[in-house]
Amino acid sequence: xxxxxxxxxLAVREDAPMREIxxxxxxxxxxxxxxxxxxxxxxFPIKNLEQREYWLLINEACEVLTNAEWRARYNVGTLKEHFxxxxxSGNCFEIFQHFAINPRSYAxxxxxxxxxxxxxxxxxxxxxxxxxxxxxxxxELEIEECFHGTTKEITFPRSFTVEGRYRTVxxxxxxxxxxxxxxxxxxxxxxxxxxxxxxxxDVSVILVVKPHHTFxxxxxxxxxxxxxxxxxxLFGGILHVRSIDQKLLTTDIIPPFPTALPMVKQFQGEGMxxxxxxxxLFVNIYPTIPRVPHHLLYDxxxxxxxxxxxxxxxxxxxxxxxxxxVRALSRVITLLLLPPRTxxx
Numbered sequence: 001x002x003x004x005x006x007x008x009x010l011a012v013r014e015d016a017p018m019r020e021i022x023x024x025x026x027x028x029x030x031x032x033x034x035x036x037x038x039x040x041x042x043x044f045p046i047k048n049l050e051q052r053e054y055w056l057l058i059n060e061a062c063e064v065l066t067n068a069e070w071r072a073r074y075n076v077g078t079l080k081e082h083f084x085x086x087x088x089s090g091n092c093f094e095i096f097q098h099f100a101i102n103p104r105s106y107a108x109x110x111x112x113x114x115x116x117x118x119x120x121x122x123x124x125x126x127x128x129x130x131x132x133x134x135x136x137x138x139x140e141l142e143i144e145e146c147f148h149g150t151t152k153e154i155t156f157p158r159s160f161t162v163e164g165r166y167r168t169v170x171x172x173x174x175x176x177x178x179x180x181x182x183x184x185x186x187x188x189x190x191x192x193x194x195x196x197x198x199x200x201x202d203v204s205v206i207l208v209v210k211p212h213h214t215f216x217x218x219x220x221x222x223x224x225x226x227x228x229x230x231x232x233x234l235f236g237g238i239l240h241v242r243s244i245d246q247k248l249l250t251t252d253i254i255p256p257f258p259t260a261l262p263m264v265k266q267f268q269g270e271g272m273x274x275x276x277x278x279x280x281l282f283v284n285i286y287p288t289i290p291r292v293p294h295h296l297l298y299d300x301x302x303x304x305x306x307x308x309x310x311x312x313x314x315x316x317x318x319x320x321x322x323x324x325x326v327r328a329l330s331r332v333i334t335l336l337l338l339p340p341r342t343x344x345x
Contacts, residue, residue: 004057004060004061005046006060006061006064006065006074007061007065008045008046009045009046009054009057009058009061010024010025010028010045010058010061010062010065011024011028011045012024014075014166015165015166015167016165016166017161017164017165017166017197018066018129018130018166018196018197021062021065021066022066022099022129025058025061025062025099025100026099026100028044028045028054028058029055029058029059029062029096029099029100030100031043031044032044032051032054032055032058033055033096034051034052034055036051039051039054041054055092056088056090056092059088059091059092059095059096060088062095062099063088063089063091063095064079064086066099066129066130066131067131067133068130068131068132068133068159068194068196068201069131069132069133069135069159069194070086071159071166071168072156072157072158072159072168072194073086073157074086075157075159075168076157076168076170078157098129099129130196130199132193132194132196132199132200132201133193133194133201134193134201134202134203134204135156135193135194135201135202135203135204136204136205136206137154137156137203137204137205137206138205138206138208139152139154139175139205139206139207139208140208140209140210141177141207141208141209141210142209142210142212143209143210143212143215143217143244144244145177146177146179146181146182146183146207146209146217146272147179147244147245147272147273148179149176149177149178149179150177151174151175151176151177152174152175152177153172153173153174153175154172154173154175154205155170155171155172155173156170156171157169157170157171158170158171158193158194158195159194159195159196160194160195160196161195161196161197166196173189173192173203175187175205177207179272179273180273180274180275181207182207182209182217182219182272183207183208183209183217184206184207184208185206185207186204186205186206186207187203187204187205187207188202188203188204188205189202189203189204189205190202215244217272219279220271220272220274220278220279220280221271221272221279221280221281221282222244222270222271222272222279222280222281222282223281223282223283223284224241224281224282224283224284225262225283225284225286226239226241226283226284226285226286227285227286227287227288228253228285228286228287228288229287229288229290230287230288230289230290232253232287233253233255233257233287234255234257235255236252236253236254236255237252237253238250238251238252238253239251239252239253239265239283239285241267241281241283243267243270243281244270244272244281247270249267249270249281251265251267251283253285257287261286261287262284262285262286263284263285264282264283264284264285265282265283265285266280266281266282266283267280267281267282267283268280
């Protein structure tokens, strides 16, 4: 995607301070305003543009170059190529109202219609025009990095002024991650963002823990889902689980397996680190129900029915009784609803 040359549109240098950018906008914007009848494409820094084209270009340039964050990204070439991608708001008349009509300026304005004289220059109130936003970064982490602690780096374009001229540099900051930090944790570093004249911005870093293929963090605890063979669920067995620090944990599976899945095993002190110790590890155990091979279908059915007959004889009998009762009641209700002449008992 091609990005227009904002500095060329305003005829200012790349290190131009805020005052020069505002003065250039106040000089050219009224001349290419849609209501202006005096547009001369040869009188503008970029030639051969239609009046509407220059009007859109100069307002986009003003919107970007008066925002410290967007200007820094524009200077390093990441304004429209990297997330978040900048898109022009299109609020040309609001920008014109904000930068050309309301503020006081040193810029010489077009001649007055009545006396054909230029308006007297006034002091420009820079603080009310410049936007110096705080920088917000979402720093992705693995669960293991949160558990052990680590140091991550963020690199970003930073704007500042030196002796009245504008500069943009690549800034790298080290972010220490302690084992006690969690998803959504916030770093806020005062004054480490853009520095334009007497205006400073902050840097905020929000921790984002990526989904893990095994563990889920719940507060200070860890959860993991495992499956066991059907034979272990029916007859019992031994389950081995690896903790987040690769410790081998062992627990017994003792039948009967709960009908309200899953079976939950808790390991004290095997969760995430805390300032006073560690959370717990919860293991959710689910049985694997296999597909019965065709050649074993008859024997498997016979065995399962035999088990059902041993453990559920009263339930089976009750179901049969209830079914018979329902059929009898249905017959009685049907007969009662018939007309008297056809009712038979």
